[in-house]
Amino acid sequence: MLALAVGIWIPGVIGTVAAALLPWCGLALLALAVCALVRARRVLLVLIAPALVWMLAIAPSAPGLAAPGLAAVGADPTASFEIVSQNVRAHSGGAAASAAEIAASGADVIALTELDEGSLAAARDTLAADYPHTYAIGTVAVWSRFPILEAEALSLGLDWKRALRVVVAAPHADVAVYVMHAASVRPGVQEERDTMLTGIADAVAADQGDAIVVVGDFNAASADPALGAIRSQLDWVRPTDGSLGFTWPSTVPLTRIDHVFVRGLDVLASTTMRAGTSDHLATVTTLATTTR
Known part of the structure; x- marks a missing residue:
């Protein structure tokens, strides 16, 4: 111990x-x-x-509680929005099912990672009607009911793009949304993952936005020291459903490697859900912005 x-x-x-x-x-x-x-x-x-x-x-x-100001913030339903993030497992053929089930849950912003060319196209077709604002790069993509004001690809220290940043015109505030798919960890090989985790921490440290949310597959358990840099910049979102929020593998979740970090936002609720045929559960986070 x-x-x-x-x-x-x-x-x-x-x-x-x-x-x-x-x-x-x-x-x-x-x-x-x-x-x-x-x-x-x-x-x-x-x-x-x-x-x-x-x-x-x-x-x-450890699990957390909803924000102390939930009642006051919740008095205005338009002040909150829900973001759902899932690794849909490349070449599984389940991206469309994941997208449809997540959309049916009422998500306002959907972030999908580990997308191959076919799964990206399938997700786009599924979400086109209800999520007209979208941006994709490499293996990551985001869809939003709200307008996307800015969009950029991020390499986070690698030679290819596995992350993105968009600014979403969420209720009462513009929110910078980062989506990342960290490099995989294999026995004796995790340098690229650690480089990306340091890179995302550096990116949010330089971000001047008042409201920031970072979601995605970090390939790091909750207590992994490699998350220390981003924990020092943003608040790690604790599950509010009384669990440890394990996300992988979806059949019998053993660890939480899909995370949510925020700054300048109130966490109203945080849980997980099954969607599609992915080997990851999706993270479901309800956030509230302050009135402009």
């Missing part, structure tokens, strides 16, 4: 692995506690220290 708690502060492979395993240590501690209650209650005293270490380590990734 101590090794994992320390591990999440160590950049690189150690931190990435420790972050993925950390939430599940809580279940191991719970199982040991139950066994101790049945067989040897004195052992419970031994578990207190590791339990405290685990709680301190998991705290930054």
Whole structure:
């Protein structure tokens, strides 16, 4: 337990692995506690220290609550909007289904990642009628019910584009929306992912916008030290449904690698949903802007 708690502060492979395993240590501690209650209650005293270490380590990734000002903000329904983001898994043929199900959920802004040429075309056809404002680059794309005022592709330190930034004319404020698909992590190979995560942090640090939301597939568990840079710039959106918001794999979610970060916005609700045939659950976030 101590090794994992320390591990999440160590950049690189150690931190990435420790972050993925950390939430599940809580279940191991719970199982040991139950066994101790049945067989040897004195052992419970031994578990207190590791339990405290685990709680301190998991705290930054723990579930959250809706914004304190929800009632006041919610008094004006037009002040809020919903953004849904999902990795639709390239070449799965499920992008159209994901797009249709997400649209049916009432999303105002839809961000899809890991799009191949065919899935991008399918998603475009599905969303064209209700989401007339769109921008796509590389493997990422965004659709909006609201006008898109600015759009640009981002490389985030790589030689190809796997991220974008648009400015959406959301209710009562213009919101900078970043969508990213971080490079994959493989045994011993995560330099490109770490470069992108540093790049997105640098990009939002330089952004002069009052309202910012960053969504997408970060390929990093919630406590991964590689997320430290962006956590220092924006607020990590905690799930408000009482869960840890695990998103992958969709059949039996084991970790949260799809994230949402915000600045200058109130988080009214944050949860996940199944959509299409992707191996990722979608993140569903309801945000509120302040009156201009």
